[in-house]
Amino acid sequence: MKSKITLLFLVLSRLSFGQGAPGEIVGTIIDKESNDTLIGAQVFVIDQDRKYQSMTGIDGRFRITAIPAGEYTLNVKYVQDTMTNIVVKVPMDGIFNTGTIRFTGVKMLEGITVVANDGRMKLEYGSLPVKELTTEEIEKSPAKFSVASLATTMSSEVKMSEDGELMFRGARKGDMIYMLDGIKSNDVNNVPSCAIGRMMVYTGGLPAKYGDTLGGAVVVETLSYFDLYRQWEREELKKEK
Numbered sequence: 001m002k003s004k005i006t007l008l009f010l011v012l013s014r015l016s017f018g019q020g021a022p023g024e025i026v027g028t029i030i031d032k033e034s035n036d037t038l039i040g041a042q043v044f045v046i047d048q049d050r051k052y053q054s055m056t057g058i059d060g061r062f063r064i065t066a067i068p069a070g071e072y073t074l075n076v077k078y079v080q081d082t083m084t085n086i087v088v089k090v091p092m093d094g095i096f097n098t099g100t101i102r103f104t105g106v107k108m109l110e111g112i113t114v115v116a117n118d119g120r121m122k123l124e125y126g127s128l129p130v131k132e133l134t135t136e137e138i139e140k141s142p143a144k145f146s147v148a149s150l151a152t153t154m155s156s157e158v159k160m161s162e163d164g165e166l167m168f169r170g171a172r173k174g175d176m177i178y179m180l181d182g183i184k185s186n187d188v189n190n191v192p193s194c195a196i197g198r199m200m201v202y203t204g205g206l207p208a209k210y211g212d213t214l215g216g217a218v219v220v221e222t223l224s225y226f227d228l229y230r231q232w233e234r235e236e237l238k239k240e241k
Helices: 002-020 135-140 147-154 225-240
Strands: 023-031 042-047 050-055 061-067 070-078 081-090 095-103 130-134 158-160 166-168 176-180 183-185 196-202 216-222
Touching: 023 042, 023 070, 023 081, 042 061, 050 061, 070 095, 081 095, 130 135, 130 147, 135 196, 147 158, 147 166, 147 196, 147 216, 166 216
Parallel strands: 023 095, 176 216
Antiparallel strands: 023 061, 042 050, 042 070, 070 081, 130 196, 158 166, 176 183, 196 216
């Protein structure tokens, strides 16, 4: 019962604060057959009753900004054809790079997933790559019962001392920060793993907003109501099949 109350509190907190740190989706669209870049293709995601979209330029590139963090289905429309079912995971205050998407020119493309950098790395405003864990990976991890333990599995530069404090290579013990849904926190180990949407560990090249530490940062983003709804919706679709 206590875990359910904690999860509800985290979801409500995410609804209150998570929307203040939107992310972006960037990528390139080319024609599968000719390898030519597609100019003027409409690229969009839909979040409930809101549509976030962009158009590809002469180089085939696009950028969709100000998207609330979460998992979406990216759609590409060119002339009369639409390519869909491209799964993207927008990080809080970060960038999801789809890489190059090869447009097939079919009405509905089933079962296609485009994930940047094997779904494990993301780029944050030009900083160094950041190690990331998704909800699915956290569920399968034997260290899922502790955020600090999870952090040690994500990078060889992160160790745990005997008293449970994290140590980042090149920094003193405890010289690091936790960020929970964009808010600095002294401890996030009371966050149940089932409530975590994604988790990142910075071991170098910290963005300016984390500049009050010389060590590293552990960033935890909890699942929002919309993330939970999409998970339920996917499970229901699987049952129908």
